[in-house]
Amino acid sequence: MVHPNSVLVITINAAGTAIEVVFLTLFLIFCHDKKKRLKVLLIIMVELIFMAALATLILTVLHTTQRRSIIVGIIAILFNVMMYAAPLSVMKLVITTKSVEYMPFFLSLASFANGVAWTTYAFLPFDPFIAVPNGVGTIFSLAQLLLYATYYKSTKRIIAARKEAKMEMHLSLSELAVANGDVDPKKTAGATP
Numbered sequence: 001m002v003h004p005n006s007v008l009v010i011t012i013n014a015a016g017t018a019i020e021v022v023f024l025t026l027f028l029i030f031c032h033d034k035k036k037r038l039k040v041l042l043i044i045m046v047e048l049i050f051m052a053a054l055a056t057l058i059l060t061v062l063h064t065t066q067r068r069s070i071i072v073g074i075i076a077i078l079f080n081v082m083m084y085a086a087p088l089s090v091m092k093l094v095i096t097t098k099s100v101e102y103m104p105f106f107l108s109l110a111s112f113a114n115g116v117a118w119t120t121y122a123f124l125p126f127d128p129f130i131a132v133p134n135g136v137g138t139i140f141s142l143a144q145l146l147l148y149a150t151y152y153k154s155t156k157r158i159i160a161a162r163k164e165a166k167m168e169m170h171l172s173l174s175e176l177a178v179a180n181g182d183v184d185p186k187k188t189a190g191a192t193p
Contacts, residue, residue: 008121009130024040024044027040028040028041054075058071058072069129073128073129074129076129076133077129077132077133080133080134080136080137081132081133081136081137083133083137084111084115084133084134084136084137084140084141085136085140087103087107087108087111087140087144088140090102090103091103091143091144091147094147094148094151095147097158098151098154098155098158099151099154099155099158099159100147100148100151100152100155101155101158101159103144103147103148105148108141108144108145108148109145111137111140111141111144112138112141112142112144112145114134114137114141115134115135115137115138115139115140115141116138118130118134118137119131119134119135119137119138122134122135
């Protein structure tokens with residue numbers, strides 16, 4: 001074991017791993033695009049090889065709990081920060097389009113709550129390997145929520161304008177078809193000749 005007295009951390013990560021395995025299994029079963037399926041399988045294989053190599057290296061080279069904790073903790077910080085930073089590309093899209101339609105509110109809210117909970121847990125007693133990535137995650141998630149609050153109203157206007165333009169285009173195409181004689185108005189109205 002890398003670090004003693006880590007039952008809560010192991011429990012939540014085991015649950016997260018189980019959920020991810022179910023999700024990936026369902027994706028692989030129901031994905032009809034062979035390229036996407038192959039890409040996901042390749043990524044899974046690379047991750048499994050990396051984790052096996054890392055575990056082997058840690059357990060054979062580092063013989064003390066303190067050294068193992070430091071190395072695994074640093075690697076965990078890097079991956080957790082990458083996880084929390086993943087929505088930054090969506091945040092850029094939100095700023096560019098001034099629309100939050102591609103950034104789900106409840107995902108941002110759950111990410112914020114998760115970051116706050118784990119950051120709080122990290123201070124009881126202090127664990128920098130939990131505090132650093134989750135503190136960063138809390139800040140990123142708070143930024144998402146602030147973006148959501150900033151662009152929520154403009155998103156409603158953008159979506160309403162898009163629907164109105166779509167309706168106008170549909171009506172224009174219908175009028176054009178009738179004017180060109182492509183559509184018999186009596187048949188489209190349900191009247192019999």
